[in-house]
Amino acid sequence: MTRVLIGRLRVVVPTILLITILTFALRVIIPGGPADALLGGSDNPDTIKMINERYGLDQPIWQQYFSWLGGMLRGDLGTSYATGLPVSDVIGPRLASTVEIVGLGMLLAILAGGAIGMYAAIHRSTRLGRLVFAATGIGVSLPVFWFATIVAGILGVALRILPVNGYTPLADGLVPHLSSIAMPVVLIALPSTALMTRHVRSTMVAALESPYVRTAWAMGISSRRVYFDLALKNAIGPVVSFMPFLAATLVGELVIIDVVFVLPGLGSAIVDAVHFRDYPSLQAIVLLMSVAVVLLSLIADLVLTALDPRRRKEATT
């Protein structure tokens, strides 16, 4: 497993480095430069010069990149333009709800999407199987912010079954905590679940219609073994390569879910950063979310690899 991890890291590390370059490039495209944003349109050349010196903006761009990257690696996320406090102070308190909702959402999307996808693949010729597949088509194109507002409106405002007043930490009791994250988790997982279902279904159908499965049926192997031991294990490969897209979709939805459910997470932090033109926070959040996507897909990849002996062998060569 260590060798598998090393093999994956050879891909993951350059990817993360490229993400840091792309994220840093956000600073380069700011019209008028960061000093202008910081001053809110004041054009006194002396003030701009002072600001540039103070934040190191007078250095060559590659030097700025390396000092920014060095800071990120040491855990120094920069200084917020909006508050003057370290960005880590802005982001730190926002991590709890985000980590929990994204983590549970990803788990839900993989488990539910996997199970429904398998059902739709096995029953692909029945009416219910086709209906499930058609429903995922709607699920993919359903705008989450619309569905979220309606669900929050019905369950939260009209019927008052679940609260819509933000995030209740675990310290305030298990039931209030779980009921405050129930709707966000289910809604954030919705599009990813639909995507996962479609993907699992198509790879499973390909596996089920392959000659080795036909042979297995002919040999009289039980349907449970055909579905789970043969077809599912062979469908894992394409599902793994789909993980980054799934994770990116899920993390992207966080922005919407945070805003609709008034959650104190990274999604609402990025919207705040945009409104206050707080670029250091903006960069740090984009970087954090993208690295989270890479790490989530790495974890999913490793778990699924552990399930498939053939992939384990491939990965080491």
Add this chain to the structure above:
Amino acid sequence: MSAISLPTKATTRARVRRKKAWTPGSIIAAAVVVAMVLIGLLAPWLAPHDPLQTNSANTLAGPSAAHWLGTDQVGRDVLSRAMFGATAAFRGTAVAVLTMLAIGIPWGLAAGYVGGVADEISMRVADAFLSIPGLVLAVAITGVVGSGLTMSMIAVGVIFSPSIAMLLRSNIIPIRRSNYLRAARALGVSDLRAAVRHVLPNAFGPVLVQVCGLASLCLIVQAALGFLGLGITPPNPSWGGDLADVYLFFTQAPFATVIPGLLIATAAFSISRIGDAIRAGLDVG
């Protein structure tokens, strides 16, 4: 005997395929998209009211003869705003899709046709791009360059371009070894001409299906930006922005909440259904 039956068999098969592609569902989907685009283009002439005209005496009203779809929280006509919203939605989607193609096609051609180091580098860059959540980067870029539909939708197009590039690349690789390409090269066709005239048309089918899927995604991202108050500056009409304005009044005026969202969902779903029809028509997986 076989010489006569062969063409018949071929035509039957062709007819079956065409039937599969244009089911009633996909025809309706295509008609819906065409109608929405036309309404969006003709909104200034079709809309019964000024979409910015407020009326404090008639807010959150249900459907009536004057306002077919009722009014929103400041008394603006929901139907007129929905019509002008279509303009924003499809203009934004078109900008994103054109950007996506303008970057994705040369990128995919370079990676698949040139191969080697260019391929390796572009794969890594694509991995990095695809790890950045589309909506998050769209929000960030809108925040950096300021509000405005065009810039944010160009950003969305840039983010989605690697999907096009990578799919094109994987379709080009088998063509690289094909006999017709070898024949073309043997006849002295230049690299660029071979890539554009021979490789691209043969590899483009599955990409077209993907384009529809991504176009529907672009439409949703455009609406999501509007919902967050970032794409179209309020009070200008956009489906996402209108939804954000009225959703807090869900219990008082469920109708006004449902219309913009329903339009976004219908448009996005119809575009992806066209993609499914193309997929069936091309007989690609």
